[in-house]
Amino acid sequence: MAGTKNQHNPPPTNLASLIRGLYGRVARRLKVDPSYVSRVARGERQSDAIEASLERELRRIMSLVRTNHDGAGRRAAKRASVRSRKKARA
DSSP: OTTOOOOOOOOOTTHHHHHTTHHHHHHHHHTSOHHHHHHHHHTSSOOHHHHHHHHHHHHHHHHHHHHHSSSOOHHHHHHHHHHHHHHHHO
C-alpha cells in the first residue's frame, strides 16, 4: 500500500467565520444571553428550545459549507466553470 494516497479534505477556510458568532445568533433569536447558550451547548444547563436552535443553525452552516465546496467562495466557482468551458471547447 505504499502508493496509496490518504485523501483528506481539510475544512473550508471560511468555516471558522461561519461558526464564529453562533451562540450570539442563537441568543439573539431566542432573546437570551449568549453565555446561557454556551452553557446549554456544554451540557451544564438544559433547554430544548436552545438545543433545537443550535441544531438548526449548525445545519444552516453545514449547508453553506456544502454549497461553497472548498470555502473559496464565488470567485473559485467562477474560475472552475470558465476552465470547464475551455476544456469542453478543446
